[in-house]
Amino acid sequence: MDERPEEQAPAVDDLPYVDGSAMTSEELRAEVARATDPDVQRIEEVREDLAVTVEELSTRLDVRRQFSQRLSRAWPAVVAVAGLLAAVVVWRRRSRRGDTPG
Numbered sequence: 001m002d003e004r005p006e007e008q009a010p011a012v013d014d015l016p017y018v019d020g021s022a023m024t025s026e027e028l029r030a031e032v033a034r035a036t037d038p039d040v041q042r043i044e045e046v047r048e049d050l051a052v053t054v055e056e057l058s059t060r061l062d063v064r065r066q067f068s069q070r071l072s073r074a075w076p077a078v079v080a081v082a083g084l085l086a087a088v089v090v091w092r093r094r095s096r097r098g099d100t101p102g
Helices: 025-034 038-060 063-099
Strands: none
Touching: 025 038
């Protein structure tokens, strides 16, 4: 078993500790520059807004799903109307049979 104490990264305020093994210092500087550039930040905000808009439009334009939802909500009414219509047809046929002399 390894009994060495865990190495802790030195904390500088709330900045993350970067050991440089994943990216070179030039790559890290470029990433920081991109993250702090106001144009890049504005572009990222626009991308997020666009993603929300696209998701909303795809939901609104999904006709099959909307039809399915409306049908599932209207199904009890459709069954009730069909049952009522069938009852009226049966009642009319029986009343006609009784009206005609046989």
